[in-house]
Amino acid sequence: MLPHQSQAWAALNALARTEPPRILDLYAAEQQRLSALAPEVGGIRFDLSKLPLSATHFEALEALAEAADLAGWRTKLAGGEVVNPSEGRAATHMALRAPEHRGEQAALLETAARIRAGALGPIHHIIHIGIGGSALGPQLLVDALGARGDGPEVHVAANIDGTALARAFAACNPVETLLIAVSKTFTTQETLTNLKSALDWLAAGGVADPVGRVVAVTAAPDKARAHGIGEILPFAESVGGRYSLWSAVGLPLAIRAGPQAFEALLDGAHRMDRHFLETPWLSNAPALAAMADVWLAAFAGKPTRAIFAYDERLRLLPPYLQQLEMESNGKSVARDGTPLPFDTAAISWGGTGTDAQHAVFQLLHQGTHADPIEFVAVREPGHDLDPIHHRLLLANCFAQGAALLKGRTRAEALAEAKGDEALANAKGFPGNRGSATILLDKLTPDRLGALLSFYEARTFAAGALMGLNSFDQWGVELGKQVANQLASGDTGGFDPSTEALMRAAGL
Structure with a gap:
């Protein structure tokens, strides 16, 4: 039986027909609300208490976890059993973090140490070529943790648009540049096209053996060898792209910040894995968030979820999570292929605070949409400037959640408008708009590892609660197939608009 066919699901549907709670009232009604809904794990506080769910909601969702056999699916994930039925695969990214299963990382760490020691020559720049998870994960790691690293500068080129690669070239000297090419199948059109152009650039820049300056990271090492590449780091077929940063795909961090930083990243992720695997649901940070x-x-009919990183080092977290959440749970069928009669993954979007406050927060505070918002902040700053910078940053972060919750009453708006009714209407705020805040004590490799593991477990748990397969991505594959057809010049059988666009572009 699928979760939506259970009594637990029916009970939640009935609960959804009742009046939504006023969040501020819940703090008075539930004396333990803050302690129950703000668990701390590995130096990270997950405050979910401002979300519009009462203890009754979470108890009903706990019953759904039982009906959905979340514990059983969690065991399958951790044990390397099949959790991706449409492709008949396990998903083994969690095992990569476990100390007893780090053999693959040994080659990664050794390669990083050799490169840092100059074994491939004086390397001052790395151009990392990949797309999707092969680029988003490594780019996030380096952007968040690499500022104070002492290894080569890392530049990531993902887009097939040559401008992305040209910008990387402009920042590098070819005779001091190493290429990392990441493709699970080593057939990815964008990656191989960019790799060829990068090899041409190395050759034109005076590098005698361009292919000798390439490290390939792939689950298909034979295909990389067929391109003449000798330096290859493999990873398992059962590691999906959006979960691959824990594998050799994370090589740029180990080169830029050192092998110890990558090991600490794994340690933090493993700590969160243990929490997810061992903690009861209503004390379990990823499970609570998934519920x-x-x-x-x-x-509740909330189709979007906004994520705002109030730390410049985490500016790439929102786009990283877009892929993780929407590629994993953006599905319309259950794991058995039958249609799902409800909305699944919310549309993830967001930005960086405080920039976003001057762009999109008008809608969040006063617009007609009242969807959930998530703030991510770090207690310790990542710079040595005047502490006022970080004090104002955190004050703005916490103020947004407080203001969304409190709003401004009619009486307060009238007073603010000095009795002007129209102006009072413009200055009123409904309040009771829910948010969550994730506060790291510091941004270190282990804390970032724990944070990313939290989001992975949360995404998996949400998928299990809805009865869908979080690990296939057939929508992505369809787009690739059609793009390949059009790129080959085959425009037959398409709609009139597409055919006209191809003609207008001269393709």
């Missing part, structure tokens, strides 16, 4: 996600999207 809230499912309630808000599938039952």
Whole structure:
């Protein structure tokens, strides 16, 4: 039986027909609310208490976890059993973090140490070529943790648009540049096209053996060898792209910040894995967040979730999470292929605070949409400037959640408008708009590892609660197939608009 066919799901549907709670009232009604809904794990506080769910909601969602056999699916994930039925695969990214299964990382760490020691010559720049998870994960790691690293500068080129690669070239000297080419199948059109252009650039820049300056990271090493590449780091077929940063795909961090930084990243992720695997659901940070996600999207009719990183070092977290969450749970069928009669993953979007406050927060505070918002902040700053910078940053972060919750009453708006009714209407705020805040004590490799593991577990748990397969991505594959057809010049059988666009572009 699928989760939505259970009594637990029916009970949640009934609960959704009741009046939504006023969040501020819940703090008075539930004396333990803050301690129950703000667990701390590995130096990270996950405050979910401002979300519009009561203890009754979470108890009903706990019953859904039992009906969905979340514990059983969690065991399958951790044990390397099949959790991707449409492709008949396990998903083994969690095992990469476990100390007893780090053999693959040994080659990664050794390669990073050799490169840092000059074994491939004086390397001062790395151009990392990949797309999707092969680029988003490594780019996030380096951007968040690499500022104070002492290894080569890392430049990531993902887009097939040559401008992306040209910008990387402009920042590098070819005789001091190493290429890292990441493709799970080593057939990815964008990656191989960019790699060829990068090899041409190395040759034109005076590098006698361009292919000798390439490290290939792939689950298909034979295909990389067929391109003449000798330096190859393999990873398992059962590691999906959006979960691959824990594998050799994370090589740029180990080169830029050192092998110890990568090991610490794994240690932090493993600590969060143990929490997810061993903690009861209503004290389990990823499970609580997943329950809230499912309630808000599938039952409360909230189609989006905004994530705002109040730390410049985490500016790439929102786009990273877009892929993780929407590629994993953006599905319309259950794991058995039958249609799902409810909304699944919310549309993930967001930005960086405080920039976003001057762009999109008008809608969040006063617009007609009242969807959940998530703030991510770090207690310790990542710079040595005047402490006022970080004090104002955190004050703005916490102020947004407080203001969304409190709003401004009619009486307060009238006073603010000095009795002007129209102006009072413009200055009023409904309040009772829910948010969550994730606060790291510091941004170190282990804390970032724990944070990313939290999001992975949360995404997996939400998928299990909805009964879908979080690990296939057939929508991505369809787009690739059609793009290849059009790129070959085959425009037959398409709609009139597409055919006209191809003609207008001269293709």
